[in-house]
Amino acid sequence: MILCDIGNTSVDLFMDGKRSKLRAVDFDPAVFQEDVYYVSVNLVLNKRIRDFPNWHDLRELIDWDKYYPSMGIDRIMVCEAVEDGVIVDAGSAITVDVMRCGVYQGGFISLGIRAAEEAYARVSSALDVSFNFEVDLAKMAKNTPDALTVGFLAPLIEKIERLEKPLYLSGGDARLIAHFFSEAIVDEELIFKGMTKLIEKGVKC
Amino acid sequence: MILCDIGNTSVDLFMDGKRSKLRAVDFDPAVFQEDVYYVSVNLVLNKRIRDFPNWHDLRELIDWDKYYPSMGIDRIMVCEAVEDGVIVDAGSAITVDVMRCGVYQGGFISLGIRAAEEAYARVSSALDVSFNFEVDLAKMAKNTPDALTVGFLAPLIEKIERLEKPLYLSGGDARLIAHFFSEAIVDEELIFKGMTKLIEKGVKC
Numbered sequence: 001m002i003l004c005d006i007g008n009t010s011v012d013l014f015m016d017g018k019r020s021k022l023r024a025v026d027f028d029p030a031v032f033q034e035d036v037y038y039v040s041v042n043l044v045l046n047k048r049i050r051d052f053p054n055w056h057d058l059r060e061l062i063d064w065d066k067y068y069p070s071m072g073i074d075r076i077m078v079c080e081a082v083e084d085g086v087i088v089d090a091g092s093a094i095t096v097d098v099m100r101c102g103v104y105q106g107g108f109i110s111l112g113i114r115a116a117e118e119a120y121a122r123v124s125s126a127l128d129v130s131f132n133f134e135v136d137l138a139k140m141a142k143n144t145p146d147a148l149t150v151g152f153l154a155p156l157i158e159k160i161e162r163l164e165k166p167l168y169l170s171g172g173d174a175r176l177i178a179h180f181f182s183e184a185i186v187d188e189e190l191i192f193k194g195m196t197k198l199i200e201k202g203v204k205c
Numbered sequence: 206m207i208l209c210d211i212g213n214t215s216v217d218l219f220m221d222g223k224r225s226k227l228r229a230v231d232f233d234p235a236v237f238q239e240d241v242y243y244v245s246v247n248l249v250l251n252k253r254i255r256d257f258p259n260w261h262d263l264r265e266l267i268d269w270d271k272y273y274p275s276m277g278i279d280r281i282m283v284c285e286a287v288e289d290g291v292i293v294d295a296g297s298a299i300t301v302d303v304m305r306c307g308v309y310q311g312g313f314i315s316l317g318i319r320a321a322e323e324a325y326a327r328v329s330s331a332l333d334v335s336f337n338f339e340v341d342l343a344k345m346a347k348n349t350p351d352a353l354t355v356g357f358l359a360p361l362i363e364k365i366e367r368l369e370k371p372l373y374l375s376g377g378d379a380r381l382i383a384h385f386f387s388e389a390i391v392d393e394e395l396i397f398k399g400m401t402k403l404i405e406k407g408v409k410c
Contacts, residue, residue: 070331070349092328096356098345106345108356109332111316111324119316119324123297126275127314140303140311144275151301151313155360162363 003192006040014192037199039073061198066104078170081194085166090173113173116152208397211245219397242404244278266403271309283375286399290371295378318378321357
């Protein structure tokens with residue numbers, strides 16, 4: 001069984017406990033003979049995949065009443081991996097979601113770290129600086145890189161810290177932000193765990 | 206005496222207790238005969254203004270040891286207006302600064318509301334929605350506009366609420382965010398109050 005997370009620029013595969021990343025533009029769904037379970041936001045690849053009966057869209061197994069119609073499929077998958085706790089998926093956006101007894105409680109979406117840095121740079125050339133990940137978020141800043149890092153990260157980290165525990169961090173920037181939290185479980189394979197749970201249930205969750 | 210805050214796109218004047226806004230591109234410093242005290246981030250207008258002896262740059266009255274070299278001049282002016290408290294200047298960026306006994310304690314910079322909305326839209330077309338200013342920031346969201354509004358505003362508002370009081374709100378979006386705070390003083394003329402205080406002191410603050 002192969003698990004596959006298809007984005008607009010890359011395809012993330014999980015096979016035999018190993019993960020590999022391919023460029024979406026080079027991706028050919030015809031090379032796989034076994035069953036592939038996938039989630040996708042890539043409209044071009046979706047059309048091609050439909051021709052292959054061994055490709056199974058996990059959207060069909062989701063109980064959409066639990067979530068909301070415009071909610072990102074990746075976000076639903078990381079939520080499906082967790083019965084109780086807070087899930088932070090830090091990528092191009094940072095999604096924060098709360099699960100309680102397997103029931104979705106809602107969440108919120110912050111900008112991703114790169115998106116935030118780029119947005120500051122667009123406001124003013126004076127704010128076109130990189131974040132300082134060594135900064136003490138508890139202190140008021142007295143230079144521009146620290147002022148932006150504290151301004152973006154301190155409110156967000158403190159808000160997440162006040163939510164329930166355990167706290168799971170996933171996504172490409174999980175390790176970058178992990179040290180700001182008092183306790184957090186970094187799990188970069190959370191999306192594949194959610195996909196596996198959904199397949200195992202085999203019925204609408 | 207005329208007070209003048211010169212930005213890159215607009216010039217904000219304060220004369221006889223009244224405020225008026227002009228486009229920077231149309232602005233002619235030669236029309237003023239009286240003394241004008243100004244702060245400016247507009248390099249083009251700065252060059253033209255230098256020729257007029259009745260124009261006085263308030264940068265020269267600032268004690269830069271109190272602040273930091275790359276700190277925005279507008280931000281210093283709103284700080285100069287306040288002896289004790291937190292000053293939030295909500296414009297293209299949202300600056301948050303703490304003053305205690307007239308001494309600058311530091312601060313941080315968040316994105317402005319429009320800058321944040323635009324940054325979300327750049328992350329994904331699915332996030333190209335306007336904020337919902339009627340949202341309950343205390344709740345986890347279950348739709349996209351609320352998820353973005355809570356994601357951007359709730360951490361920031363809660364962080365500011367945990368700082369000292371009194372809380373002063375200034376800038377173009379002051380009224381838009383005022384109702385999210387338990388108690389706040391909206392003062393859109395804070396920058397001119399800071400400029401006036403600096404002139405009255407007449408020596409380095």
